[in-house]
Amino acid sequence: MSDARIIDRGYRVYDGVRRGPRGATQSLIKHTAQRVLGLRRPTRAKILPILTAAIAYVPAIVFVGVAALVNDTQVRTNVLPTYGAYYGFIASALVIFATFVAPEALCPDRRTGLFGLYLASPLTRDTYLIAKAAAVSGLLAIATLGPPVLLLVANVLQGIGPDGPGEVALLAIRVLAAGSVIALYYTALSLAVASMTDRRAVASAGILLLLLVTAAVSGTLVEGVGLPDWVYVFNLNVIPFELAFRIYGEPGNLPQLSTAALAVAVPAWTVAGAIVVWTRYRRLRVVR
């Protein structure tokens, strides 16, 4: 009998491991992060993510260097920022990322019809959004958590950090809390605006306008019209950094704004953004 055989090279039923919704979500997180960072894409897609990382980390590296080279305590105190104030150095990085980079996570999927394909996989609308939010917030957290952690570790190693393990642990918790709050806030904000359009440029313009207009309007209402200080909670450009100051126990740039108001406003804006995205995607009609 001949041992010749022709093998069907056509459609084959997949009989390998199926990782289910969990695997699909992990896969989407990974590929969204790759896309947002511009990996396996043209050089121009990598410019803004690299710029964001540079703006976020270069000041921290410089400050660590200054702390290592300068022994004068007075000079150190004058030159080196507090942990809360460090976010002022990286605010532009976060705004660039939230404005120009993060919309890449949502808009192309709708424009190209890929969203419908994702829903044909084990992903649901909810797990899709969770994966997208996880990818964007994870990348933002690299910018919001990494530099303060770097400063903390360098300061401890040089003996100019907090005293004792308890103080170090408390500061680490503050770093984690402040970084997470800011990352989640900008994730919700950028995805909420991006969910309104399938054009990335429109989403970027929308996020930028939202930040600028709320800053201008709230400032005018408080300082021009004389409305109470709590109206600053509508200044979407400032409140996450103000809350970060308070988490570190620092007065911040708007000491007249109560910590309680900030503690309510920032999570509220974050939740509002999440609700906008969720509602928008719940109602989104998918054409396959």
Add this chain to the structure above:
Amino acid sequence: MTTLPPPSPVNPPSALLELDHVSKWFGDIVAVSDVSFSVGPGVTALLGPNGAGKSTVLRLMCGLASPSQGHVRVLGGDPRHDLSLLGRIGLVPQQEATFDHLRPGPLVAVAARLQGLEDPEGAATAALDLVELSFDDERPVGNLSKGNKQRVKIAAALVHDPEVLVMDEPMNGLDPRQRFHLIDLVRRLGARPGRCVVVSSHVLDEVERFGSRILVIAQGRLAAEGDFRAIRDLMDDRPHRLRIAADQPAALAAALIERGTVQGVRQAGKDAFEVETNDAYRFRREVAIVARDRGLRLDEVVPLDDDLDSVFRYLVGG
């Protein structure tokens, strides 16, 4: 076409070489996908279009690459991890991997020394004799013709008398006489007991003369394996085409149609016609009987698409 789902390898008696559900990918590129086959003694031709994954399969066989998935076994061991196996495998690479400043004898002797042979010069002389070159040839390898360089590469691969010889596109650049000689050499090497030669090529009419056992790779997957004539017989969705010459072709064609032996008939000149039949074996048996019963003279029966070239085209869609 009679096809099978992706199977486990069909183990010919005393398989020297086995790939079991082997895949190899480079980043996002899947070079080889779920390939399973076995190779026994003799000559086996590995065929496939450019970029099909032939060279990757050969590299996997020689332990030069590790499979991303699956297992490769050569002479019962893993060529990637069992270094002793490398002394039992010979590779003739596609690239011109020679030291051009050396003469053929010393170059092959270097290969013998690398294999740890006790008498490198003697082994080199024997290997060069096998490819009809002389150890005493004074010309540097760089000055040799492409065909002679190829022979030197083969001698270097043969110097340690490997049980498995892998040749990647050995026909490239050879003139017809050199090809004829190489085919003869490969057949002689494959005919030795317990030895196998795997040859990749896309020069099909030459490969056909190595022997009939083939492995066809297309788009990184195994498309078919076995005797190419048997593979052709498995293609029941492609009728066999034959050219029949007779003194009264129209009468013979009508008789064959009436008997139900053929599915289609087409005139091919004044004295011949072409037929299509799903059962070539039955047709060959009955055509003479039909001609005799009708008092017709049958001059010629020529298969038109049973050669390796046709089988290959059917398999890879070329």
